[in-house]
Amino acid sequence: MCGIVGVISKDGAKDRVIEGLKKLEYRGYDSWGIALKNTEIKIFKDVGKISEVESADLKINSSIGIGHTRWATHGGVTKGNAHPHMDCSKNIAVVHNGIIENYQELKENLEKLGHKFISGTDTEVIPHLVEEYLKKEKDLFSAFRRALMDLKGNFTICLISKNSDKILAATNGCPLVLGINDNEKFISSDILTLQYAKEISFLKDGTVIEIGKKIAIYDIKSGKEKKFVFQKNNFLSQKVTxxxxxxxxxxxxxxxxxxxxxxxxxxxxxxxxxxxxxxxxxxxxxxxxxxxxxxxxxxxxxxxxxxxxxxxxxxxxxxxxxxxxxxxxxxxxxxxxxxxxxxxxxxxxxxxxxxxxxxxxxxxxxxxxxxxxxxxxxxxxxxxxxxxxxxxxxxxxxxxxxxxxxxxxxxxxxxxxxxxxxxxxxxTFDEKYLQKLKKLANKILKVNHIFTLGRGLNYSTALEAALKIKESSYIHAEGFAGGDLKHGPIALIEKGTPVIVFVAEDEVKNEILSNAMEVKSRGAFVIGVAPNDNPIFDEWLSVGDLPEISPLLNIISAQLLSYYLTIGRGLNPDQPRNLAKSVTVK
The missing domain is CATH 3.40.50.10490 (Glucose-6-phosphate isomerase like protein; domain 1)
Structure with a gap:
């Protein structure tokens, strides 16, 4: 769910990391954080969105940096829980996407060895684990690989150290892509950030990578070096606004x-x-x-x-x-x-x-x-x-x-x-129709519940419409098959409760209209999304008559209605709370 990026670029790492994180914000926007290495590792992080941060706000130049935009899974949305996380010596910084399933056990063992934790995240065990293995291993890479072998779960990780000019990264069950150009090297959880890379390579599960003057990839378990190939980055010219x-x-x-x-x-x-x-x-x-x-x-x-x-x-x-x-x-x-x-x-x-x-x-x-x-x-x-x-x-x-x-x-x-x-x-995008949807949204803006009904193909339309409404406007919405009403859900209907009914000119038309009448009889405000008006409807949203694939037409009105509800409630429709675009954790 989170987004991570790492960059090696002579004096340009800060700008590249910030720009990359802004492109990854759709993966999570609870908090953001950046680690930049100069003579020491400097951490910048805060709750909120990286899109509100400018490069000039971070007073440092650096050739090596890693960054993270967070969707919280372990630990609340606080500055302390924002990545990157460090070890006790403040020599190692880590960003991480995924879940360390055995972090509690690892944390307890590390605490017994004297390690001090300052966050509520699962991620923080990683730098401490590497720090511990550095006492036994000959170098940072070996300690990192040993630490990775202790982790259970799906993850991608990027690590930098005060005592190294390399970025170490690993993937197990989560995406990670490497990018290069003539003077820079990139590692990221999404190709979207690699617009400056001429060539890219997608890392395979269970691999660990060492990025420095040279690049080497190894199997986490065996330690054997793995071959990899670069391909031309065809994403270079794409810019989405x-x-x-x-x-x-x-x-x-x-x-x-x-x-x-x-x-x-x-x-x-x-x-x-x-x-x-x-x-x-x-x-x-x-x-x-x-x-x-x-x-x-x-x-x-x-x-x-x-x-x-x-x-x-x-x-x-x-x-x-x-x-x-x-x-x-x-x-x-x-x-x-x-x-x-x-x-x-x-x-x-x-x-x-x-x-x-x-x-x-x-x-x-x-x-x-x-x-x-x-x-x-x-x-x-x-x-x-x-x-x-x-x-x-x-x-x-x-x-x-x-x-x-x-x-x-x-x-x-x-x-x-x-x-x-x-x-x-x-x-559907006729201006008069849009104005009608806006007025309807204003009419039901302050309700606590909205229910949606459908049958046949439009059962799924009802489920999807309810999902769109609740995930963007935060109004509780539930979708039901029309025939299930009398098995419990009808008890939720009160006077004025909005019920959106999806109707097609198909073999279940009469049944779904009957269901609409049932909720109307109990005081519901019935919104019909249908090719033809009906006396049952308190509000009619006209759609095309195409019963073969009616959900394709019916859902547009629901999408637009959810958008206008969201705007009317003063919310950001692109970035709802608690959600992320790509669900990379189970």
């Missing part, structure tokens, strides 16, 4: 019609080749988390309805419980925006242990997930910077629909529907 929009979230919502149009133009051969993998598998599992799980749930319905084929959708964090059904004929289909979600990567490793084939749908072609997969489909959404996923979600649904239609032998019809969806989505 919000453009004319105040926030990335609004920009990314508006980008969706054009992205869906791109998907309608995707290579038919690629779609049909991958559809054949699904058709011929002996069991297909969709695995995903959060918003991507909701896309996968839509996919499950699409395959059932169009291809008459059952696929299993499983939360990635629970997937290991189903490993008993995996064989070398099984197809695992992970769905992810970042390609770095820890639970998704673990699911892939479980499947690979059973020799199952991996066909992934991912928005980041340079991700760990892409490198672990046998076949990769890339959603053409482009970088998604806002923490809330919007355009990746609709991209995933559109591609899943094309795959389902290709399995059914009707790719041409699928392509036609996606083209229509792109045109219908654009109508």
């Amino acid at each position: 919000a453009g004319k929009y105040k926030y990335f979230l609004l920009k990314e919502i508006h980008e969706q019609p054009e992205i869906i149009k791109k998907i309608s133009l995707m290579d038919q051969k690629e779609i049909e080749t991958n559809a054949a993998l699904i058709r011929n598998s002996f069991g297909t599992f969709f695995v995903a988390c959060g918003t991507s799980f909701h896309a996968g749930l839509v996919g499950e319905y699409l395959f059932a309805k169009n291809a008459k084929m059952h696929v299993n959708i499983t939360s990635a964090s629970e997937f290991s419980n189903f490993k008993y059904f995996l064989t070398d004929k099984t197809l695992l289909f992970p769905i992810s925006q970042s390609g770095e979600t820890a639970d998704v990567l673990d699911a892939v490793k479980v499947a690979k242990a059973k020799d199952s084939k991996i066909l992934s749908l991912v928005n980041n072609p340079n991700s760990t997930l892409a490198r672990l997969s046998d076949v990769v489909m890339v959603t053409p959404a482009g970088p998604e910077i806002a923490v809330l996923s919007t355009k990746a979600f609709t991209s995933q649904m559109a591609i899943l629909y094309l795959l389902a239609m290709a399995v059914a032998g009707d790719f041409a019809q699928g392509k036609k529907i996606i083209e229509q969806a792109s045109l219908e989505m654009q109508k």
